[in-house]
Amino acid sequence: MITPSSSDIRLEVDGHVATVTLARPAKLNSVTQEMSDALVQVIEWANGSDSIRAIVLTGDGERAFCAGSDIRSLDTYATPWDFRNRTDYCDAIRAGRKPVIAAVNGYAFGGGLETALSCDIRLSSTTASFAAPEIKLGWIGGGGMATFLSHSIGASNAALMLMTGDPIDADTALRWGLVSEVVEPGRLLRRAQELAAVIASRPPIAAETAKANLRAAVNMTQEEALRYERDLQTITFATSDADEGRAAFAEKRLGVFHRR
Numbered sequence: 001m002i003t004p005s006s007s008d009i010r011l012e013v014d015g016h017v018a019t020v021t022l023a024r025p026a027k028l029n030s031v032t033q034e035m036s037d038a039l040v041q042v043i044e045w046a047n048g049s050d051s052i053r054a055i056v057l058t059g060d061g062e063r064a065f066c067a068g069s070d071i072r073s074l075d076t077y078a079t080p081w082d083f084r085n086r087t088d089y090c091d092a093i094r095a096g097r098k099p100v101i102a103a104v105n106g107y108a109f110g111g112g113l114e115t116a117l118s119c120d121i122r123l124s125s126t127t128a129s130f131a132a133p134e135i136k137l138g139w140i141g142g143g144g145m146a147t148f149l150s151h152s153i154g155a156s157n158a159a160l161m162l163m164t165g166d167p168i169d170a171d172t173a174l175r176w177g178l179v180s181e182v183v184e185p186g187r188l189l190r191r192a193q194e195l196a197a198v199i200a201s202r203p204p205i206a207a208e209t210a211k212a213n214l215r216a217a218v219n220m221t222q223e224e225a226l227r228y229e230r231d232l233q234t235i236t237f238a239t240s241d242a243d244e245g246r247a248a249f250a251e252k253r254l255g256v257f258h259r260r
Contacts, residue, residue, distance in 0.1 A: 002045045006038035010060070016053040016200035017193055018046055018098075025061030028107060031069055031115075036089040043096045053200035053207065055096065056192045057119055058103035059112075062185060065102070065128065068110030090143035093118040094215075097208045099199050103192035104128045105185060109167070114143035117152060120211055121195070124170045124179040125188045131167035151218055153178050203241035203257040 001013050010021040020042055022029040031039075046052045059065040093100060093115060102119035109131045116122050116130070132149065134141050140162070150158040153176040161168065170182045183191050199207055209232050217225045236242055241257045248255035 004038040006034045008035045009038040017196040018052050019056045023060040028064035028067035029059040030067045039089045040092040043092050047097050053204045054196035055100045056196050064106040065104040065108045066112030066115050068112045090114045090118045101192045103188050114145050117148035122179040123192050124182045125185040128170045129167040132161045133165040136165040206236045209236050
């Protein structure tokens with residue numbers, strides 16, 4: 001296991017599951033450039049680790065999952081072009097090959113909402129809320145807000161959030177399809193880790209391929225997506241884990257998978 005380069009990013013490993021915590025609760029877990037760089041480091045480490053099969057991403061404390069970028073740090077960029085070319089934490093999360101579950105424990109505002117949208121599965125506490133408030137400050141999100149939000153909740157609901165900047169609560173997020181489950185705050189992290197452990201118990205190449213397939217399906221035509229899916233299926237079918245899966249099915253036992 002590595003030590004993240006920022007003390008505001010906490011990493012814990014239990015079995016095949018890594019839990020990554022944005023640990024800056026006094027600032028609502030808003031992300032600095034140092035934290036973004038540390039997230040890149042952690043994701044790259046997880047990508048290269050055969051042991052890590054799933055990741056849980058959450059925020060420290062009860063108030064916030066993540067309030068986005070630390071606004072005070074935005075003035076440190078010499079030019080808007082420098083800002084545009086910064087290392088972005090949402091890009092880092094999307095670069096990960098391992099399935100990522102967001103445990104949204106409070107405010108998911110601005111870049112925090114984009115962070116949650118960059119994860120594969122989103123679970124929410126009953127006290128969480130979600131917003132794209134950038135319009136109130138004179139700009140728009142730049143971490144995939146519009147494309148991922150519209151795919152998650154539909155164009156009209158996305159427009160409502162993007163054009164008003166007003167928050168929605170957890171029940172609305174569940175009804176719109178922004179999150180998969182809403183649970184009590186005290187059980188949120190445990191539930192996310194339980195789900196991550198289930199995913200980690202599946203054949204790891206197949207799980208990573210399922211993630212790649214889902215991402216591609218959003219961006220391809222239906223014909224391209226079907227062809228791509230069939231090619232990926234062929235790749236997974238050729239793995240030793242697929243051999244083990246078929247043998248376990250025939251022998252009526254649980255499979256034991258080793259990423260090969």
